[in-house]
Amino acid sequence: MKHALTLAATLAATTALAETPVLTVYAGDYFTSEWGPGPIIEADFESLCDCDLQWSTGDLLPRLLLEGKRTKADIVIGLTSDVTAKARATDLFAPHGQDNSALTLPIDWTDDIFLPFNYGHTAFIYNETTMDAPPASFDDLLALPDDVKIVIQDPRTSISGLALVLWVQAVYGDRSAKVWEALSDNILTVTKDWSASYGLFTDGEADMVLSYTTSPAYHMFAEEDFTKKAAIFPEGHYFMVETVGKIAGTDQPELADQFLAYVMSRDFQTIIPTANWSLPSALPQSDWPEGWSQLPLPEKVLFYSEAQAADLQADAIETWRAALSQ
């Protein structure tokens, strides 16, 4: 009797599931944790779509490449511009179908496959109570006394580290090797990922940390700590963007399209700043949450297209490695 009931309940549950369509979204691990934007997005979208949004987390690109055509993903969210070239080459993605002209990015975006949903810039963060004379330009940074220590991420293992070597390449071009030699006395150490670097900075081990222009926002709005600042350089800052893409072979094409439209909606875009601690991709500055438009942002933005970045990347990393290995 008990077994029959269990069976009936299981059958009922399966039928219920079959009636509610499921949208499977692959995302980075941080994205769906309770401290990321995932849970809010899930609740918000499910109230609109009458569907079940299911997150699936892991390393996005390696996972897609391993799964190939058999992937269960309908949508992939969180692909950064440095991996879009490889992701595009899989032919797994379909056009996003959204209007790129609705984007409010500081650069022109013409990609019809990968749709940006947030952005930021690389920047060095410092604590104004412990640093009297923060560098006012990249040139100033190179001239810092040796006892000012910076912690950065490894471009071979971290996306922000990669953005840094491309940033130096964009500002200094052929002189990059000299720049890294000049910086090497100030670089305390290099960490595998952003978290470890930022931890060293907040622990007071380093004076400056390679992070994002939006990092001070977390301290300001979540902790009411106004001492952490991004050093803004007139030479420009490297642009970092995260995108969302639709899998061509999805069995839920309508839901996937609905999700992409939702990404461009005001609802989604207003979630991004305080849930992801980055800037929304399609929301005029006047509509940003209270206080966000006062965040110091660079006037000049540097960015390599995925093709340019792919050409430059290996050499830029090797220049960095050779200069810092001496």
Next chain:
Amino acid sequence: MARGAQPISRWPGIVAAVLIVAAVLAAFVAIFWRAEAGTGLRAAEWQAIRFTLWQAFFSALISVVLAVPVARALARRRLPGHTLLITLLGAPFILPVIVAVMGLLTIFGRNGWLNAVLGALGLPEVSIYGAHGVVLAHVFFNMPLATRLILQGWQAVPAERFRLVGQLGLPPRVVFRTVEWPILRQVVPGAFALIFVLCLTSFAVALTLGGGPRATTIELAIYQAFRFDFDLNRAAVLSLLQLCVAGSAALVALWVLPPLAVQGGQDRPLQRWDGKGALIRSADMLWIGAGAMFLLSPLLSVLLSGLIGLGQLPLSVWAAAWTSLWIAVLSTFMLLILALPLTAWLALSKRGGGEGITMLGLAASPLMIGTGWFILIYPFADPQALALPITAIVNALMALPFAVRILLPPLRQAVTDHGRLSAALGLRGLAMWRIVLVPRIRRPLGFAAGLTAALSVGDLGVIALFADPDVATLPLQMYRLMGSYRTDAAAGAALVLLALALAVFWLCDAWGRRDVAG
């Protein structure tokens, strides 16, 4: 000794060994099968190989050399809180790397306690960043293991021998040559090999404390190939290289291990009669004090910074702790299933070359095993649904070489001492294990199980590759907190992790020690 006279069977051990080899090989085959023609090794990678070997050699050497006097002092002295001290001294080995690095930097960093003391004394600042920092961190991690292994060797010396030495009033130099040196020759090469292999696969610690790309290890290159360049071919070649280096090291170490000297005793409780001189006593206390200060001060800093964050811990961290506890139980269970028959097989063999097999799981990059298995499982099942059992299997594989190293000498001893009599009495199989063997290896068994459980609690392992968003482990949850600016809460989670790892270790270890008291 005739083969037929053995009271325990070799077959389960051989099956376990075959399973282990198959598990690692399958991952390789899968990756080579999926790999497209990629780039070969570059100059940077050769440099990484040289650095990896260099740091692993010195880390292992210094860990072992420092462990000898500390273990010897701990074996000779009875201090108040002796067992607690020994448990705590083992803690660095089970810490997750990121927590340990933060703890080390609180002591040895630019703004660390050491520099504060030096500054107050008007001495110049010291920098931890560089090759010496890498070795320091690896010694911090691994000296506890070496100390425990050597201590165990000392405790295995029959009590009669020390009594005899005491009665004869032999000078320390002679005691060392006749009693202690044979033990060290038994234990040290194995401990060295284990630590060498463990340091080979280091990556985040080496990079951070090495101060930059000078301190690039093979494992970093593997990570880069897998996760950044997605060059499966290069990843597999590098993994294979790492495996070969580790394999040769293990074989050399096991080859220099002398064949076991038979040491009959009457299972009396150990009591030391030597080392009573004031000079020796104060030297011992100095070693214990220095060792404790080096190993415990970073732990103290983890405790202090964690206490602040403890109040900010969200409920999900406690749920994750529960998940990690289950993984630890599952991993320990898996480990025992593999380790006991395997060790029995090795104990029945004259030479210990087969022990090299146990190093496979440790020397193979976890990233490689995870990726290989993902390729194999994906066509048949959802790898995410299997995340927990896979994590448990990989944890067990990683802990296996430690467990076997811990269990092998006492099991060999037990088989030598009691094998023939038991066979004559018709004791075989499970009954032999239950009545004769397990009671005799109870202490090392508890130690090995505790080590596995604690390592499983602290290890991020392959779970990151298979992560199910709804099932988080404690280390994963801690990394998520760190990744979302919540540094204080992450420190709190690290403290919970440390406490949980120590608690499971203590439980298993205490089970093992009960027989000694009773």
